[in-house]
């Protein structure tokens with residue numbers, strides 16, 4: 762089973778961003794395990810809700826950072842966050858509607874989206890702020 766693991770290469774080093782990334786990775790891993798073991802959708806729902814809630818908190822923190830540093834790519838970055846939230850809400854609706862166990866497509870989406878978002882979009886703002894503040 763493929764699980765996510767935080768490592769130094771994903772380090773942003775700003776405020777509590779890394780702690781939040783680790784927490785989100787933890788929730789995604791819990792969901793992955795639940796899907797792999799074909800847990801009923803009623804068991805997945807609380808995990809999806811936690812992911813949704815925590816993603817909102819994290820994205821707000823990043824938006825505040827963008828505002829603070831007048832980050833030029835802000836709109837684009839936030840659009841990616843919005844797409845993620847929409848997808849999580851879609852997953853939630855599927856969980857409610859379907860009696861059949863969730864497909865592994867869900868976990869594949871979460872696994873890939875999250876790490877690739879940190880590696881690309883989050884790293885872009887890290888580099889911008891590092892340069893700006895001579896960190």
Ligand SMILES: [Fe+2]
Pocket residue numbers: 782819823879883
């Ligand atoms: Fe992030």
Ligand SMILES: [Fe+2]
Pocket residue numbers: 823838842878882883
């Ligand atoms: Fe982000």
